[in-house]
Amino acid sequence: MTTTSTRSAARGADSRPVRLAPLDVLGLGLLGIRTRKVRAALSALGISIGIATLIVVTGIPASSQKALMRELSALGTDMLQAVPARQEPPVLLPPESVDMARRIGPVTVASAVANTHTEVFRNDRLGAADYTGLTVLATRLDLRQAINARVASGRFLTAGTERFPTAVLGSVAASRLGIPKIIAGQPAPQIYIDRHWFTVIGILEKTPLSPDIDRSVLVGWDAARSELEFDGHPTVIYLKARESEIEAVRDVLPATINPELPGVVQVSRPSDALAAKRATENTFSALFLGLAGVALLVGGIGVANTMVVSVLERRREIGLRRALGANRGQIRAQFLTESVVLSALGGLAGTVLGTLATAAYALHQHWPPVIPLSSVTAGFGGAVLIGMLAGVYPSVRAARLTPTEALATT
Structure with a gap:
């Protein structure tokens, strides 16, 4: 009996499926x-x-x-401009307004220009009858990043040149002054601004986002103070901010750059390209x-x-x-x-x-x-x-x- 049971158990064990x-x-x-x-x-x-x-x-x-x-981003979906309202007597933005705008969290770039109310000529032999219709602007060094400007020839203002009488021309200004390009290795052309000679070191391409810059002569902020009696009050503030926060930045910008008189600050509305x-x-x-x-x-x-x-x-x-x-x-x-x-x-x-x-x-x-x-x-x-x-x-x-x-x- 024991032998039979053992054989049966052995056969059962042998019939078990093989695990794979x-x-x-x-x-x-x-x-x-x-x-x-x-x-x-x-x-x-x-x-x-x-x-x-x-x-x-x-x-x-x-x-x-x-x-x-x-x-669409190249059309300025992240850009805003702030200017003082036109009224009498004129309202000026505080000299520190650019630095104050830069402290707004979503702002990535803040720059400015200021009208020096001076005239520019190709040389010192021309007079009022030869008025070029160009604007001379004191310029912050980061303006190029703020308005997506590109240099066509030469170079833009730097920390080493903004203190000296140097200038960068907009595309239209270069054409009216008869300076088509800056040629490396040759003497840089000069222009005459408010009885001072300025050396042209660069020419910008067209700036579709800021057409006023095309008809302007840009000089350094410090050079404008020392050479052109500039008082330091910006005329236009340009800034970039994160697109998702651009409306919020627009709401707080007037009170930020001019806390005493926020109602006299006009801020452009976001580009229509942003909605698109x-x-x-x-x-x-x-x-x-x-x-x-x-x-x-x-x-x-x-x-x-x-x-x-x-x-x-x-x-x-x-x-x-x-x-x-x-x-x-x-x-x-x-x-x-x-x-x-x-x-x-x-x-x-x-x-x-x-x-x-x-x-x-x-x-x-x-x-x-x-x-x-x-x-x-x-x-x-x-x-x-x-x-x-x-x-x-x-x-x-x-x-x-x-x-x-x-x-x-x-």
Whole structure:
């Protein structure tokens, strides 16, 4: 009796299913892909197209949007100007108003110019009849950053030159004074301002955001004090601030730069381009969501269809493995793994393809390439998830078949 029981226990122990390590399961999942390379490639192709479509339809609009945002930002969406109100007697802004404006939290740049009420001529032989109609402005060194000005030739005022009689010309001022450009290695041209000679060291390009600068001669703040009897009161304050806070800065600016008489300070309203930029951002955000949803839906249907067919067409193979001792759990694990791996390979290929296509198109259009990380993550993760869901039902159904039923399936 004891011997019989021992033999029965031994047979029971031998019939227990063999546990498969994760690497073994992965090997079985890859078996179908390796042995049916063409079918696997075609199956992955549908997944790749869906994921590539997702990245392209989000990446190209995102690149276009970034290019548009740059163009709108160049229109001064973050800029404000403050000037004293025109009234009699004239109201002057305090000399320290620029430094006070700079203390406002969201302000990134604050600069100023001041009208010196002097006349400029090409030389000392010209008189009032030869008036050029140009304005001589005392200028802070950071004006160029505040108004997005660019130097066409020469250089702008620096800490080393603003104390000396040097000048920078606006584009129109350079034309009227007959100084088209500054040539390196040659003597710098000179102009005559209020009975003083000033050396021209630079010429600006056109400044569409501040056209008054085009018709002006810019001299250093300290040089204007010493040479032109400038009193230090700014005429126009230019500042930049974070776009999201530009309205709040506008509200507090008058009381900040002139606490005693805030009502006499006039501040420009934010650029119309700012409203257009915000509307464009909202429009593009909605467009992204719509296009991404359509691409995911199409890709998901393609993946599900591909994986269902892939599993169902191999039911005879399932029957053979069951006859050789594989249990239902191993069958499920094999085909679920194959489904996930195949989807992941397709998702990876689609991610690379979509990224390259988006970058190539953006560079062709001279846009900055933008590949939304959320699209890449959602695309690859969605491919894996969809492959898993698509493989669950067919693999479970196939695993429930008995070996004879699976082998008899035509």
